[in-house]
Amino acid sequence: MGRIKAKPEVCMGCHLCEVWCAVAHSKSKHIIKAFLYEEEKPLPRLVVEEKLPLTFALQCRHCAEPDCVTACISGALSKDPETGRVLHNPNQCVGCYSCVLTCPYGSIFINPRKREVIKCDLCAGLDTLYCVSHCPNGALVYEDC
Amino acid sequence: MGNMGDYDYLIIGNSAGAVGCIEGLRSMDKNGTVALVAEEEHHVYSRALIPYYLGGQITRNKMYYRPRDFYDRARVSVIKERRAVKIHSAVRMVELDNGSRLGYGKLLLATGGKPVYPPISGLDKQQNVFSFHSMKDVLGIERELPAVRSAVVLGGGVIGLMAAEVLHKRGLDVHVLELADRLLAPVVDETTSHLVEGALQKAGVTLYLNNTIDQVHGTQRVESVTLKDGRSIPCDLLIVGVGVAPRVELAQGTGIEVNRGIVVDKNMQTAVPGIYACGDCASTYNFVTGAGQNLPLWPNAYLGGRIAGFNMAGMERAFVQGTAMNAMHFFDINIINAGINVTGAETPDGLDVIQEYNKDTQTYRKFILSEKGHIKGFILVGQIARAGIFLNLMRRKTDVRAFIKDLFKTDFGYADLPETLRWKLLQDDVILGVV
Ligand SMILES: Cc1cc2nc3c(=O)[nH]c(=O)nc-3n(C[C@H](O)[C@H](O)[C@H](O)COP(=O)(O)OP(=O)(O)OC[C@H]3O[C@@H](n4cnc5c(N)ncnc54)[C@H](O)[C@@H]3O)c2cc1C
Ligand code: SF4
Ligand code: SF4
Numbered sequence: 001m002g003r004i005k006a007k008p009e010v011c012m013g014c015h016l017c018e019v020w021c022a023v024a025h026s027k028s029k030h031i032i033k034a035f036l037y038e039e040e041k042p043l044p045r046l047v048v049e050e051k052l053p054l055t056f057a058l059q060c061r062h063c064a065e066p067d068c069v070t071a072c073i074s075g076a077l078s079k080d081p082e083t084g085r086v087l088h089n090p091n092q093c094v095g096c097y098s099c100v101l102t103c104p105y106g107s108i109f110i111n112p113r114k115r116e117v118i119k120c121d122l123c124a125g126l127d128t129l130y131c132v133s134h135c136p137n138g139a140l141v142y143e144d145c
Numbered sequence: 146m147g148n149m150g151d152y153d154y155l156i157i158g159n160s161a162g163a164v165g166c167i168e169g170l171r172s173m174d175k176n177g178t179v180a181l182v183a184e185e186e187h188h189v190y191s192r193a194l195i196p197y198y199l200g201g202q203i204t205r206n207k208m209y210y211r212p213r214d215f216y217d218r219a220r221v222s223v224i225k226e227r228r229a230v231k232i233h234s235a236v237r238m239v240e241l242d243n244g245s246r247l248g249y250g251k252l253l254l255a256t257g258g259k260p261v262y263p264p265i266s267g268l269d270k271q272q273n274v275f276s277f278h279s280m281k282d283v284l285g286i287e288r289e290l291p292a293v294r295s296a297v298v299l300g301g302g303v304i305g306l307m308a309a310e311v312l313h314k315r316g317l318d319v320h321v322l323e324l325a326d327r328l329l330a331p332v333v334d335e336t337t338s339h340l341v342e343g344a345l346q347k348a349g350v351t352l353y354l355n356n357t358i359d360q361v362h363g364t365q366r367v368e369s370v371t372l373k374d375g376r377s378i379p380c381d382l383l384i385v386g387v388g389v390a391p392r393v394e395l396a397q398g399t400g401i402e403v404n405r406g407i408v409v410d411k412n413m414q415t416a417v418p419g420i421y422a423c424g425d426c427a428s429t430y431n432f433v434t435g436a437g438q439n440l441p442l443w444p445n446a447y448l449g450g451r452i453a454g455f456n457m458a459g460m461e462r463a464f465v466q467g468t469a470m471n472a473m474h475f476f477d478i479n480i481i482n483a484g485i486n487v488t489g490a491e492t493p494d495g496l497d498v499i500q501e502y503n504k505d506t507q508t509y510r511k512f513i514l515s516e517k518g519h520i521k522g523f524i525l526v527g528q529i530a531r532a533g534i535f536l537n538l539m540r541r542k543t544d545v546r547a548f549i550k551d552l553f554k555t556d557f558g559y560a561d562l563p564e565t566l567r568w569k570l571l572q573d574d575v576i577l578g579v580v
Contacts, residue, residue: 003574005574006574047558049558049559049560050560051560051561054560055560056560058558058559058571058574061574067444067466067533070165070444070447070448070451071443071444071447073191073193073194073443074191074193074194074197074203074207074210075191075209075210075211091207092207094194094197094202094203096193096197096472096474097472097474097479097481097529097532098443098444098472099533100472100481100529100530100531100532100533101470101471101472101481101483101529101532101533101536102444102470102533102536103533104533104534104536104537104540105533105534105537105559105571106530106531106532106533106534106558106559108533109530110529110530115202
């Protein structure tokens, strides 16, 4: 099981990882269509942290012992023992925000449109990690650990 | 009834603590035999979802905390609708209410809590009085709801207010009675209480502070209540939400120490070897105060159970992540708090309080800091994004004095930490200097 790591020294702070993360979680997977035509604008599941000139992207660490899963009152969050991914099932989520309270990295994001949270799923079901493969400067890498 | 069998691991209770234990245990020991005794008839459900179910946000099916085949897959023998009544610790045996006996190698008490009914005569005998705690309450409240117009909620704590919001959303006239002079008194500070009071009043919930029930009227069903101040409220549903007491009955007479909750060490073991406890029935280590305390919250129950499971399976692990912590929402207000809660004008010795309230955005942030600049408690109202970062700083006893002003930034994050601290906390998650 791996995780995405950031290289702050080459990060330009362009926020393209956020844009492509949103695209990865859109219906069309198309950068223009997703934002122009889809009923719900897709949202990113990572954040570019900034204190200029420092910038780096931070997303879910898919922790070995995830605090978010521990805290979840509904069973919506789980760690897949096979892949190591920490996954969120929106059908089960009630938006209690216990996971927001406990994730040490601030990697659970509140969906402003409904009582629900969203998080990085390591692009489950897609063939590349969108934030990694679309970073123009190689500031995000996927590492096995 | 005779002996029903011997198990390597026996768990009493069927909720967050039990599931945490099973998942911890099974990640270490795939073969040991496990049995679980559950007094309720239902598959494991989350009582924290009661407000969401009664509010119509989720179906009954979604109250189940784990899939239907969870116990089968974990190879746990579930003994349902049976209550454990006695522990014979000398012979490592638990007796059930039908007289049958179960032998154990390691035993976990995850018996949770029981709603408290204040000594008001006539309160607990009526058909339309419920607590807000179990599936039984849910089914009872649901049965009553179609005919209810006016509901009284006794208790202005977290559970009482959740009940009030749900009942209000179901179109009832809701009256909340609170003995203290503000809502949520032990949980949050005055400022937060007043923000919540405002939200409830704006929505149309009637609040009665410094007040409680003096008399209950009606014989089989409550028809109205008279308050301490003489006012009277008609009511066809009464919810009692004044608190939950740890269920410690089983510990009595065993040599297990009880101090409100069942006392355990950091490994979740009681004073009696082989017997562990976790969750709402237990008194566990609070990493902020350093004291053993009842910390009746879901994350503490699950994680305490998980750590008990590891220890029961022979892997030593300590539970040092627990403290008071709440994620709450009442109408349009979101609140997250953790650690100690300083209220009133007096700040205890050696602690510093910093806070910022923005009237326009209705946001509020408060931090309680030790002399060494460690966060000992915090409250966030309105703006709760990435709150876990504060909990992490608290757990890691980080000196925050160098960036104290930044704590109030609405987008506070790891970028705001001093360089060395930032990379230390993110550890190997960020690669440095390899262009
Ligand atoms: C309405 C409501 C909302 C809540 N919301 C939140 C929230 O948002 N966040 C949060 O952190 N916490 C919340 N909580 C608290 C949380 O639900 C509890 O902390 C948690 O359920 C504790 O789990 P537990 O395993 O210790 O015990 P419990 O959930 O209390 O379960 C104990 C089980 O053991 C069984 N049992 C007890 N004694 C015996 C016996 N002798 N034999 C057999 N079985 C026995 C009981 O029947 C029960 O099923 C809420 C609670 C309520 C009531
Ligand atoms: S959301 Fe947070 S706690 Fe959960 S796995 Fe990711 S980094 Fe860990
Ligand atoms: S917000 Fe959803 S995912 Fe997060 S703890 Fe609550 S129910 Fe679980």
